[in-house]
Amino acid sequence: xxxxSTFSGLIQHFRLVLQLNxxxxxxxxxxxxxxxxxxxxxxxxxxxxxxxxxxxxxxILTITILGGACLGLPTALVAERERGVWRRYRLLPVPTLxxxxxxxxxxxxxxxxxxxxxxxxxRLVFHTPLPSHSAQLALTFLPVAFAFMGLGLLxxxxxNDVPAVQALGQCLFLPMILIGGVGVPLAALPAWxxxxxxxxxxxxxxxxxxxxxxxxxxxxxxxxxxxxLGIIGLAAxxxxxxxxxxxxxxxxxxxxxxxxxxxxxxxIAVGAAAAWTGRLQPLPTSSGYETITAAQMDQITYDDxxxxxxxVTRLAPPFARSxxxxxxxxxxxxxxxxxxxxxxxxxxxxxxxxxxxxxxxIAADLHEAEIGRAVFDELQERIGRDQLRRILAWVILSPDAxxxxxxxxxxxxxxxxxxxxxxxxxxLYAKKYLGRLLGKIRDN
Amino acid sequence: MALSSPANLSVRDLTKRYGAVEAVRGVSFEIxxxxxxxxxxxxxxxxxxxxxxxxxxxxxxxxxxxxNGVDALAHPxxxxxxxxxxxxxxxxxxxxxxxxxLNCFAAFYENAVPVEELLAQFSLTNKAAASFDSLSxxxxxxxxxxxxxxxxxxxxxxxxxxxxxxxxSRRELHDLIRQLxxxxxxxxxxxxxxxxxxxxxxxxxxxHEGRLVASGSPxxxxxxSVAKTRLTFRTRQPLNAVDVGALAEVLxxxxxxxxxxxxxxxxxxxxxxxxxxxxxxxxxxxDLQIQRPSLEDVFLELTKTxxxxxx
Numbered sequence: 059x060x061x062x063s064t065f066s067g068l069i070q071h072f073r074l075v076l077q078l079n080x081x082x083x084x085x086x087x088x089x090x091x092x093x094x095x096x097x098x099x100x101x102x103x104x105x106x107x108x109x110x111x112x113x114x115x116x117x118i119l120t121i122t123i124l125g126g127a128c129l130g131l132p133t134a135l136v137a138e139r140e141r142g143v144w145r146r147y148r149l150l151p152v153p154t155l156x157x158x159x160x161x162x163x164x165x166x167x168x169x170x171x172x173x174x175x176x177x178x179x180x181r182l183v184f185h186t187p188l189p190s191h192s193a194q195l196a197l198t199f200l201p202v203a204f205a206f207m208g209l210g211l212l213x214x215x216x217x218n219d220v221p222a223v224q225a226l227g228q229c230l231f232l233p234m235i236l237i238g239g240v241g242v243p244l245a246a247l248p249a250w251x252x253x254x255x256x257x258x259x260x261x262x263x264x265x266x267x268x269x270x271x272x273x274x275x276x277x278x279x280x281x282x283x284x285x286x287l288g289i290i291g292l293a294a295x296x297x298x299x300x301x302x303x304x305x306x307x308x309x310x311x312x313x314x315x316x317x318x319x320x321x322x323x324x325x326i327a328v329g330a331a332a333a334w335t336g337r338l339q340p341l342p343t344s345s346g347y348e349t350i351t352a353a354q355m356d357q358i359t360y361d362d363x364x365x366x367x368x369x370v371t372r373l374a375p376p377f378a379r380s381x382x383x384x385x386x387x388x389x390x391x392x393x394x395x396x397x398x399x400x401x402x403x404x405x406x407x408x409x410x411x412x413x414x415x416x417x418x419x420i421a422a423d424l425h426e427a428e429i430g431r432a433v434f435d436e437l438q439e440r441i442g443r444d445q446l447r448r449i450l451a452w453v454i455l456s457p458d459a460x461x462x463x464x465x466x467x468x469x470x471x472x473x474x475x476x477x478x479x480x481x482x483x484x485x486l487y488a489k490k491y492l493g494r495l496l497g498k499i500r501d502n
Numbered sequence: 503m504a505l506s507s508p509a510n511l512s513v514r515d516l517t518k519r520y521g522a523v524e525a526v527r528g529v530s531f532e533i534x535x536x537x538x539x540x541x542x543x544x545x546x547x548x549x550x551x552x553x554x555x556x557x558x559x560x561x562x563x564x565x566x567x568x569x570n571g572v573d574a575l576a577h578p579x580x581x582x583x584x585x586x587x588x589x590x591x592x593x594x595x596x597x598x599x600x601x602x603x604l605n606c607f608a609a610f611y612e613n614a615v616p617v618e619e620l621l622a623q624f625s626l627t628n629k630a631a632a633s634f635d636s637l638s639x640x641x642x643x644x645x646x647x648x649x650x651x652x653x654x655x656x657x658x659x660x661x662x663x664x665x666x667x668x669x670x671s672r673r674e675l676h677d678l679i680r681q682l683x684x685x686x687x688x689x690x691x692x693x694x695x696x697x698x699x700x701x702x703x704x705x706x707x708x709x710h711e712g713r714l715v716a717s718g719s720p721x722x723x724x725x726x727s728v729a730k731t732r733l734t735f736r737t738r739q740p741l742n743a744v745d746v747g748a749l750a751e752v753l754x755x756x757x758x759x760x761x762x763x764x765x766x767x768x769x770x771x772x773x774x775x776x777x778x779x780x781x782x783x784x785x786x787x788x789d790l791q792i793q794r795p796s797l798e799d800v801f802l803e804l805t806k807t808x809x810x811x812x813x
Contacts, residue, residue: 067610074598074606081597081633142592146649148559149589150610151582305559 064152068160075164079134088130093122093172094179101184109444110184113348116268118180119173120202120240120260126169127206129227132214135161136223144304154304162211166203173199187271195270201284202263205291209259211298212321216314218306234260249340256338257329262286282337286328293324346459347405347445347452355451360493363486366427371419371486374427375502377435389425389432392469404441406460408449409484411437413463414471416483421473434491443495450492457485510535511556511657511690516565518551525551527712528565533657538679538689540699543709544805549692550590552709553661556690557587569657583611586655588646590662590692596635600626600645603634604652611653624648624678640671647678658682660691664698676702700797710805720797729799731769736761736788737780750775761788769794
């Protein structure tokens, strides 16, 4: 025998698992219908994104992998064990774990197909851009699926029956969805939950998957998340394989407790390492600009704006045509190094930069028009076009949100005008910038 | 389907414990090539534990098992390649078809029986594309037998192969098992049904509380029974107890329905005396039944089981 027949047997088994999956109504509902439902649910909430749903794709795909691996996989394994299917498999002249492996590979394909479906459906229904790094997404999917399928295998080993799978699976699923950065965006969670999420694999899965959609530098910086997923998946997978039960009557007993402890230790180790390396610092509170919709932007009017050469909110033409290029270079240089422009929350960073233009305007600075132009250029360089539109609209529609800076001596702006006036001028500059970005004001 | 080599299973001093419970206690038996060996015993006697240990599903606490002279415990994968098995507590996925199941299982063996041949042999060709959950109980059992045969085994292990089947399906399976013997295969079969064990087993081992308390051909076992032949009869004119008790070789008697049931040391002499008595009295026999000692009597004597414990 034996290698050839073992391999052909495992191929047959792999095919069989796939075929049976597509014949099961329950598997189709949980494997494909639920992911589509989640996509539509996210789409209905976040369709105002520009582009729609792009910032949430990491979360959506993580939910699909999590559901397929931590609920779908163990449910199928335990249901077959309860029926006695694995007792029959056990009579085959191959180690039972090779059949488990073939089941896992089939599950990998099933989950992968659900993800592809979601990506194309998001494109079709919401016009969400395809991932900017498709090959990397395919490669990133593997460690994420590895981590969650390891957990699924562990659930199958620990659960005595299908209801127990649901209970254990939900113990993994719900915390990650609610406070693990998978269902609710990490930035929207309270500080304690953000820190807690570092001890769960969902956060790392969202991180690596989201990078494939929106991070221009792709995988750079994802090393820790990938290692975290690897450790969690390896611990759970090894324990799950060791405790795998082909028969209803065989229970893990003390071994099961020890295995569970080892798996949980890997979570704790990953979380502790993340905390120790400063990765669990709470993210700044979300500004709220994320929820600004295209319709809201359309309602903004520009009729009340003063001209660019009038007393209020002066704005120099683009620097290429400026008569004082030397001066603008110095302003731009200072702005780039100005710390308030570097805060993590892009909305607040933009509001800080707008404050600079506003203070210069109120103070009637000699270079107020150039400063206004330098701020606009800096905003465009620092923030993506679509995000900047939303941020500027948010500043206009929510003039009292966030904080403003009322003096910036490090930029040569030593006056200290009242906050109220800084906010008013910030709104005017925001309108001038947004109008230009949307093509409603000519930029000359 | 040609056999690769004859089977010869030897089980020696097999012991299996589950915690404090000793389910199998030093059981020994052998199965010769082409022999059907039946394991009988009440629930909990250790039948399934023995079978699962032979198949390598459980590790014994003591004892040795050899298959064709090879240590089966040391080479479980080889054992599984050479044995075909049908388990009582095993099933398949609802939406799996017989052809798919056979194809899948056959793919694990080098010299598997062609699937279409198995489908035909076990009368499943018409159901080859039907889902498992749509098969009748008999069809499912035939499929499990076909799966057990997929690797051309020398030894077949069958655990309660006819449990839960209707009489027609049971009879079909009896024919199949006898055909397996005719093909020269050895069969180890566990069954609750004493009549079918008597019907197709060459030798029978009776298990009681984990021990093998008797082993031999059905006839040899029956010969050891202390039970006597029973006669049940009715006459046109009622007979009294004195007359019945006076019949030759009658050991005891009691009223049964409208007639009598007697135990006799020699059925021929008792019947002869009864006929003479009826002729002398001008009486007439309405019906007569003869019940000779059976495997059931032996089983009950050896396992001290009550009638109600029997299926």
